[in-house]
Amino acid sequence: MSKKPVRVAVTGAAGQIGYALLFRIASGEMLGKDQPVILQLLEIPDEKAQKALKGVMMELDDCAFPLLAGMEAHSDPMTAFKDTDYALLVGSRPRGPGMERAELLAINGAIFTAQGKALNAVASRNVKVLVVGNPANTNAYIAMKSAPDLPARNFTAMLRLDHNRALSQLAAKTGQPVASIKNLAVWGNHSPTMYADYRFATIDGASVKDMFNDHAWNKDVFLPTVGKRGAAIIEARGLSSAASAANAAIDHMRDWALGTGGAWVTMGVPSNGAYGIPKEVMFGYPVTCSGGDYQIVEGLPIDAFSQECINKTLAELQGEQDGVRHLL
Ligand SMILES: NC(=O)C1=CN([C@@H]2O[C@H](COP(=O)(O)OP(=O)(O)OC[C@H]3O[C@@H](n4cnc5c(N)ncnc54)[C@H](O)[C@@H]3O)[C@@H](O)[C@H]2O)C=CC1
């Protein structure tokens, strides 16, 4: 028997990430090739944005996706999020060349308060929320705090792009295929302070750390390359990452919904206190997913360098959260 359609809300649907994301959701890459979806698309109430959204929907129609069971255009989160099972909060103001994240925080804070409240009021009580729009962790924190009637753990932030970037850098360094690398973790904020941690990573079961014990490469090449990749893409493209961000969003939601089979992935999730991170801080952690839920990988040893990196990214996140406290 065919499955009942699920509702997937996407904000910023006419933006560049939206354009790289919607077609893949509709083709079944996110929730499975047997799962029909109804897309509930939100754009700002602006004639140009709504017109562009109509154009994207015309193209979605023209793909004749068998799994696309319905599609709606919205300009109000209160209707866009009605009964939604999944919400991908992409729409926000992207960072331009030279723009600081603090500037973004002020502009985007208001958006995520309103959207959190709307999710609280009208979404499915089990809605899974992924915040992509930057600053993703703090926007997710704002949305979570604005939705007190929904489970806090259902609000997550996207660190999967950092995770995937780190995988590719490790694959290049070791000359091994990406798919062979397991047990990578990225801690903290989706920002240059994130800490990509390959101490536990294995390739075909062998420790990556034992393959090359190169602290200088870790500190001076690997971490800055992964951390500043977003800025490097902006510099090269004149636009922020879109296809790779959409791909990471698909990976994040697919793994959360369908499970990772024991493999670690990175998600930004409200802390449960693990690793001394204060509760509720929206923090990148290694997780495994099963049964439509995620579990933080706990009990990993944290050495002095790692602790220093974790402290740094935590301090940045707490600074961001302090900066939005007046909104909550
Ligand atoms: N977490 C991550 O790893 C990454 C996050 N990003 C972030 O994703 C966001 C979106 O990026 P792009 O698609 O490239 O930007 P874009 O500017 O192409 O599209 C954003 C869209 O969101 C819409 N929008 C703005 N406010 C909205 C609101 N309140 N409700 C609904 N829609 C709204 C805009 O009209 C626009 O169409 C940016 O904040 C960007 O910094 C980008 C790459 C990676």
Ligand SMILES: O=C([O-])CC(=O)C(=O)O
């Ligand atoms: O840096 C940006 O503004 C876009 C982004 O989040 C990324 O590519 O990681």
